[in-house]
Amino acid sequence: MRRLGYFIHRSSTGKLVVKLVSPRPPKIGVRVLNSKGRVVGRVIDVIGPVRSPYAIIKPTLSGVKLREYEELYLK
Numbered sequence: 001m002r003r004l005g006y007f008i009h010r011s012s013t014g015k016l017v018v019k020l021v022s023p024r025p026p027k028i029g030v031r032v033l034n035s036k037g038r039v040v041g042r043v044i045d046v047i048g049p050v051r052s053p054y055a056i057i058k059p060t061l062s063g064v065k066l067r068e069y070e071e072l073y074l075k
Helices: none
Strands: 002-010 016-020 031-033 039-047 054-059 071-074
Antiparallel strands (some): 039 054
């Protein structure tokens, strides 16, 4: 598993906003996992400035519970 970043907040549409830790953005459609290896969702967009990007994650289930600043990973 490759480290993606950390969860910041949930948008009004239910998408997850993740602050990326690597300057190299992930590919669109790649699966995102929590620290226990469970699938949280898929990357649908990368936004923000080049030096400080964010990933937008579409959750696989509507009831995905994440703590603020929880680490997320790429499969």
